[in-house]
Amino acid sequence: MQGAAKGSGAGRSGVRIGLVNLSRFVGGAEREMLDQAAAFRDDYGIAVVAIIDSRNTAFGAMLDECGIAVAAADFRLERNYGAASLSLGNFRRLWRQTATLRAIQKRHALDLLATYSFHSGVVGAVARLSGLQAKLVVGQLMRRDLARGGLLEHLQFLAADAVTYNSNAMRAAFRPLARRYRRPEKVVYSYVRKPGPQDGRKERARVLAECGLSAETVIVGFCGRFFKDKRLADVVEAVAQLNATAPGKFFLLAMGGSADPSAYEAYETEVRTLAEIKCGGCHRFLPFARDPFPLLAACDVLVMPSIEPFGRVLVEAMYLGIPFVAADAGGPREIMDLADPRCGKLVPPVRADLIAAAVLDIVGNRCDERPPVPNALSREAIIGGAVQFYRDVLTGTPKADRRVRDSGVFRGSDGGGFEANRDPAAAKQSRRGALHSPG
Secondary structure (H helix, E strand, C coil), X not given: CCCEEECCCCCCCCCEEEEEECCCCCCHHHHHHHHHHHHHHHHHCCEEEEEEECCCHHHHHHHHHCCCEEEEECCCCCEECCEECCCHHHHHHHHHHHHHHHHHXXXXXXXXXXXXXXXXXXXXXXXXXXXXXXXXXXXXXXXXXXXXCCHHHHHHHHHCCEEEECCHHHHHHHHHHHCCCCCCEEECCCCCCCCCCCCHHHHHHHHHHHHCCCCCCEEEEEECCCCHHHCHHHXXXXXXXXXXXXXCCEEEEEEEECCCHHHCCHHHHHHHHHHHHHCCCCEEEEECCCCCHHHHHCCCEEEECCCCCCCHHHXXXXXXXXXXXXXXXXXXXXXXXXXXXXXXXXXXXXXXXXXXXXXHHHHHCCCCCCCCCCHHHCHHHHHHHHHHHHHHHHCCCHHHHHHHHHHCCCCCCCCCCCCCCCCHHHHHHHHHHHHCCCC
């Protein structure tokens, strides 16, 4: 559906925010955007429109099921192994896409756009410089060593009204660039929705039965897209080393592959071949799941070997009470600084042998008590922080600022601040009352 909006979120009064993600698939950033959109709507009554590529039908269906309004259009680019090609054709496409984004913003009277990928950040920046009538927040910036941004990276900062980082590690990575441009900026950790209750013992028994494994088997989990920067090969190597000393005791359960073999990229084919050679009979690769929580709950330990800007799967593991092993860098280090030490272990990147040692230590000294997810990573802290930041960005545009005050979306003693409440249920009811009050 070209440029069309569907869903129940776009017709409410008050502030209207467009969340822009032009990805071709569904991964962590897409799941976060969906969960964040629902929280903005449910906790604050904010009207949200998700702006996506019309080819990403899976993401569109997920948004539609959650009642999030969707504006879909053709945002395709020519790509070479996932990276956008530096071609004249792509520059023409980007220019057309900025016109499309401006049209969507005007059609839905959006006060603010927040981006969720490098592609959407560039399109938003060009649109802002060419007449977009909305504030622009550049967010969810990629790790700088994974993106060939160049001048386009500067363009995002030049055009943005604000920049948000999902960890202090990301802010530090962009400091040399960001210091050249004056604007509001803030670290707002990525929002991770709390999974529903999971019967881990039941799910574990099901996996063991389906794979023909004994009750003593240790299930080592991996959850993430099978891309090179996710370093799944390190987990394969670690499980192979573990089984070299205890044959057949460790089983790799990897979630996030392509459902269709014809869609495998070079790295996925390579890592599947490696697993057949080194972990034959002791691994299973599963396609990306919209709801990975039952399978995650079945794992004895989760491994995330990649250097991540944030690392949402670690927070999901904490919610489920699954201990983890992660790279001692970037977002995982920051999460571990906030978390209870019993939640997991950090190891230097690119060290399969140390991953194996950490898994052995966790399995041999596992604590039955589930440490809580730290408050800094809670729904109230992250969504509240994002809402306050957006309010600060909107202030300065008279029309948008008036709509902020009149809608009662952002509450506080002066009508503009985020009001914390020790009782989330009472706070939610209070916010809804303000939203539906006369005037």
